[in-house]
Amino acid sequence: MRGTCEQPGPIFRQQLAKDHPVASMMATGDPWLLAWRGQALVRLDQLARDTGIPVVRLFDIERGESITLEELISIARVIHADPAELIASLPDPALLIA
Template structure:
């Protein structure tokens, strides 16, 4: 993102999870929770790996339904600009997040 000299950066507001969120529709129509967030936020795996510090192979495992740690969930939440609680709330199987 480029901006002019002296111009203030645009604040990034947290995305709020609700029943009317586009990710809800994607999950209901067959997308996995991970794919739905990845498509909504337009983050290729390589970029997501750089932003989160999670290896691309590990992200692929998570996207295929592997369990994840709370630290991984927090990193994904920061990358997708959503609270960790809202991201965890979007995961249909709560057993996927390990504390």
């Protein structure tokens, strides 16, 4: 078990498979978070309620703002996705703030 002062390990970015449904939606122009929400059939207000992230913040993330690792993990939990796949689908790795 990690101590409270330990930092999380490094984040490794894998590649999202080209035939993944989210990759297909992104290829047609959907923002990464919108594509994941569409795949999971989760509305923005549902995602806000279940993650505790305000709707306005989720909308900003969906429009290309940076995202913290904590936010990403919360979203992954709600949409039943692997956090590594969400990281792989970010349009720019620099959007993730560890």
